Amino acid sequence: MQKLVYRFSKGERFVHWVHGVAFLLLLFTGLGVLTIAIQPAMNIFGGIQVTRNIHRVVAVLFTIGMIIGFVGRGEGARQMRRWFKDVISFGKDDFAHAKNFGIEFFGGHKPFPPQGKFNGGEKLNSMITILGTLCIVISGYIIWFAPSIPQWIVQWAYPIHSACALFMGALLIAHLYLGLLHPDSNQALKGIFNGWVPAKFAYEHYEKWYNEEAKETIKE
Amino acid sequence: MTTRKMVFIDTSLCTGCKACSVACKAWNDLPAEKTQLLTSYQAQGDFTPNTWTYVRFREEYKDQKMHWNMIKVQCFHCADPACLKACPSKAIYKTESGYTLIDREKCIGCGYCGQNCPWNVPKTDTKINKTSKCTGCIDRVENGLKPACAQTCQPEAIKFGDYDKMMPIAEARLAELQLTNPKANLYGNQWMGGTTYLYLLQDRPDAYGLHPNPSTPIALTIWKDLVHPLGGIAIGASAAAIACGVIANFVRGNYANRAKNIAESHDEGGH
Numbered sequence: 001m002q003k004l005v006y007r008f009s010k011g012e013r014f015v016h017w018v019h020g021v022a023f024l025l026l027l028f029t030g031l032g033v034l035t036i037a038i039q040p041a042m043n044i045f046g047g048i049q050v051t052r053n054i055h056r057v058v059a060v061l062f063t064i065g066m067i068i069g070f071v072g073r074g075e076g077a078r079q080m081r082r083w084f085k086d087v088i089s090f091g092k093d094d095f096a097h098a099k100n101f102g103i104e105f106f107g108g109h110k111p112f113p114p115q116g117k118f119n120g121g122e123k124l125n126s127m128i129t130i131l132g133t134l135c136i137v138i139s140g141y142i143i144w145f146a147p148s149i150p151q152w153i154v155q156w157a158y159p160i161h162s163a164c165a166l167f168m169g170a171l172l173i174a175h176l177y178l179g180l181l182h183p184d185s186n187q188a189l190k191g192i193f194n195g196w197v198p199a200k201f202a203y204e205h206y207e208k209w210y211n212e213e214a215k216e217t218i219k220e
Numbered sequence: 221m222t223t224r225k226m227v228f229i230d231t232s233l234c235t236g237c238k239a240c241s242v243a244c245k246a247w248n249d250l251p252a253e254k255t256q257l258l259t260s261y262q263a264q265g266d267f268t269p270n271t272w273t274y275v276r277f278r279e280e281y282k283d284q285k286m287h288w289n290m291i292k293v294q295c296f297h298c299a300d301p302a303c304l305k306a307c308p309s310k311a312i313y314k315t316e317s318g319y320t321l322i323d324r325e326k327c328i329g330c331g332y333c334g335q336n337c338p339w340n341v342p343k344t345d346t347k348i349n350k351t352s353k354c355t356g357c358i359d360r361v362e363n364g365l366k367p368a369c370a371q372t373c374q375p376e377a378i379k380f381g382d383y384d385k386m387m388p389i390a391e392a393r394l395a396e397l398q399l400t401n402p403k404a405n406l407y408g409n410q411w412m413g414g415t416t417y418l419y420l421l422q423d424r425p426d427a428y429g430l431h432p433n434p435s436t437p438i439a440l441t442i443w444k445d446l447v448h449p450l451g452g453i454a455i456g457a458s459a460a461a462i463a464c465g466v467i468a469n470f471v472r473g474n475y476a477n478r479a480k481n482i483a484e485s486h487d488e489g490g491h
Contacts, residue, residue: 002482033330036310048328049349105461107469146335152437154335158306159443166451170458177462183474 003199005210006217007117007191011069011076012083016192018065019133022058027169029055034162056144063137086118087126094120105174107183114207128171136164222316225361226386227370229292230420231428232397232404233377236261236275236290240369240378244273244294247357247368267293269345272354273369276429291419291428292369292378295320295341295354300413302436303333303342305444318383318416319356327351338412338434356416383416390418397422412436 008016029051032042042051069080093113097120100110104121112119118126142149142157178185179192185205191197199218203210241264245252250270255263264274273294280287297320304312304320311326312333322333322342329349334342344351357367361380365371370378379386390406397404403423408415411434425432469475 033328034308036308039309039328052328052330052349106465107472107474146331151335151340152439155437155439158332158335159439159447162443163447163451166447167454170451170454173455173458173462177465181462181466183469183478187478 002220004196004219005199005202005214006195007188007197007202007214008195009076009079010195011074012079013192013195014076015065015069015080018061018069022062022065023168023172025058026055026062027165027172029058030165034165059137059140059144066133066137083118083126084130086116087123087130090120090123090127094123097121098124104184105178105182109184114211115205115209117206117209117213119205125171125175129168132164132168132171135160136168139164222362224316224318224383225356225416226318226381226383226390227356227367227417228379228381228386228390228393228420229417230377230379230393231289231291232401232420232422233375234275234290234292235375235377236277236288237374238275239372239374240292241271241274243368243372244354245271247360248272248355261290267341267343267353269343269350269352272352278428280423280427287423287427289423289428291421291430293339293430294369294417295356296339296408296412297354297356297416298412299415300436302336302338302412302440305436306332306336306440308332315358317356317358317361319358319361320416321355321358322351322353324350336437336440338431338437386418390420393420 029042029045031038032048032051033039033055039048042048045051045054070077070084093115097112097115099120100112101121101124103110139157139161142154143161146154146157179189180186187201188197188205196219199210199214202214206214244250250272253268253270255265257263258265259277260279261277262275264271267274273292275290275292278289280289297318299314299318301312301314301320304314308330309326309328311323311328312320313323314320327350329344329346329351331342331344331351333351334340334344342351342353357365357369360367360371366380367378370380379389381389387409394404394406397420401422405421405424406418407421407425407430408418419430421428421430
């Protein structure tokens with residue numbers, strides 16, 4: 001059997017999937033409202049008005065999912081807070097990893113300094129996701145409650161909401177590729193379902209994290 | 221051929237009788253709404269899904285004299301409307317007569333039009349998810365009649381006709397009024413590509429509660445002309461990149477190597 005190490009706690013996996021599934025639903029229903037070309041597809045939900053309500057309900061779940069992951073004293077919440085702290089501390093080693101992103105993306109390889117639990121590329125992806133999520137959530141509620149908000153703020157909420165949706169959608173496509181189709185990085189795929197990733201993969205991609213933490217969790 | 225029309229509203233002739241708003245309700249079959257007196261003469265404060273025109277009254281005191289500014293307001297029917305640009309359902313369209321209309325079948329009631337209108341005219345009924353505003357009485361006009369408000373106006377403060385014929389009338393009336401009223405000005409022809417409803421004002425626009433410098437919101441231009449095309453390009457580029465990524469990995473033999481490595485690591489585990 002392959003040796004495994006523990007990478008993602010239940011809390012982290014829960015937040016990832018609430019965020020991911022909700023985002024996909026929000027993107028699809030949102031595009032139905034935004035684009036007349038996609039609007040007819042909304043009949044699968046029972047029409048555009050049902051779709052608009054689904055968008056609102058899922059938006060609330062998206063918001064709650066984002067917040068509750070960080071709250072409490074459990075292992076999951078602790079790891080979520082750790083993720084946030086890791087992500088905002090972007091150093092020289094992270095940059096050294098992230099600058100090779102293009103090479104790795106297209107199947108090449110270049111050595112990089114030992115990485116922590118989250119490598120430079122992941123940190124960038126996380127930063128964009130955190131910032132994009134905040135902006136899309138805030139602008140979304142502004143659009144939802146537009147009549148009680150100053151008009152110029154509402155006017156700016158529209159392009160911000162669209163920009164976050166479209167650019168995060170573009171990022172999601174690349175994220176799906178790295179998770180599902182990329183022959184090197186998709187070894188981590190099981191980690192986001194059951195928490196465990198191959199030890200060899202962890203050593204190769206997150207040497208610092210492997211030596212300092214992951215090694216202790218090793219199992220067959 | 222339908223010609224471009226104009227409704228010319230001469231505020232210097234308006235007596236504030238509000239018959240225009242009543243005629244609008246009557247012709248368009250709009251229910252009366254409960255209102256409250258806001259100022260000495262005004263009970264209607266804003267447009268609603270069922271109130272498409274109303275008269276605004278403003279009292280200004282200057283040099284011991286009261287100026288009573290009254291103005292009938294409704295959709296301006298811009299030549300280049302911001303609402304049309306904002307509508308994601310393509311429910312808003314222009315007619316040859318110069319009218320800006322909402323197709324109720326296509327309207328989904330999102331309200332983006334009203335939020336982007338410089339005068340905040342279109343109003344959304346959130347119960348039925350439809351947005352409404354003045355139709356310029358297109359049904360009357362296309363059948364050779366005047367709009368209901370113009371038809372009913374006793375002092376003939378609301379005049380209706382072809383744009384090309386009405387413009388000289390408006391300019392002549394402006395020149396006439398300026399003799400006694402130097403602040404008089406025309407409001408509408410210089411905004412939003414030129415509006416179908418043109419006003420002759422006796423004072424500066426904000427004395428009537430009108431936007432002094434209406435324009436298409438910058439945020440709307442950025443949204444539709446920048447964010448949307450760039451966002452589409454980003455999604456397309458991302459999809460193209462992953463297609464290239466799969467091909468590159470395949471050509472470099474990374475998929476084959478990976479299968480081999482997994483098989484090997486399983487073998488090692490077996491020992």
